[in-house]
Amino acid sequence: MSEASLKQNVAAARREHLVPGREIHLRGMRGYPFCEVGLITGTTQDNAIANLWNTTGASEPTPEQFDALDVDAIAREYGALRAWLNPIRHWMFDRLDIREAGDDRTFGSITGTWIGASAATLTEEIVQGSYDPAYIQRDHAFTFTYGEGSEVYVLDAPDGEMFVMESFTQSWDPTLREGNLAHLYSRLDLPDAWGFRAVTLDQDLEVSSSIDNLAHVLHDDLHNVYQGSDVGRAFSGDLMPANPPGYAG
DSSP states (O other): OOOOOHHHHHHHHHHHHBOTTOOEEEEOOTTOEEEEEEEEEOSSTTTOEEEEEEOTTTOOOOHHHHHTOOHHHHHHHHTOSEEEEEEEEEEOSSEEEESSOBOEEEETTEEEEEEEEEEHHHHHHSOTTTTOOEEEEOOTTEEEEEOTTOEEEEEEOTTSOEEEEEEEOSSSOTTOOGGGGGGGGGGOOOOTTOEEEEEEOSSOEEEEOOTTSEEEEEEOTTOOEEEEOTTTTSBSSOOOOSSOTTOOO
16 A cells, blocks of 8 residues: 555644634734644655644643653654654734634643644754745634734845744743844844844734745744745735845834
8 A cells, every 4th residue: 555645644634633613713912922732643754744733722831831841752642753842932913813723632731722734844844043934834724913003023035025023932042022022133143135123013914824825934043933925925915124134123
């Protein structure tokens, strides 16, 4: 019998974990703490997938709870090849809408909701800290809304693509706070011709996946996460730079 393909394994995961009709709609999300647990399954490197459980709306993990997670024990408990942990982060948008959500699972003392499955190589090896964006599977069920009047933090790539911060973490810099993100430029090791700026929105900005169900995502060198405009397809509005790349904003 031939091996299942990556696409077939992703489809099988949706059938197993998706809860028909379950949706998540949350407001007041800015600063909300969350983490993720991924369970890696498959039979080859090419067809291995990561099922992701995100704690948003299900529990608010503390650093102590996260540090107590044992990836080997989690993998054994759920019969996975291995487990993967995404450290505690804080959302930077104002509203979250997920129109397709899955089952809940408890890992240690935290609970997460299944939010999808994608290629394990992308989930585990997304080029963290390198300013090298990668496409990850994130279907149209997800929308992040940054409200009018909110301050958002934008990376400008040399090719003109704009990346808006979706979450920040203190895992690599414990002194990082929402209150000092506007001055992040001085703390980042930006590549040549990249810029960083803080922008106060004059209208709501909705961020979703592009038409092919992929999100263009990168990590800065402090491992904060940004999603790209993807030639304007992922943003409901524009964040045109006021200055050339390489400025502090």
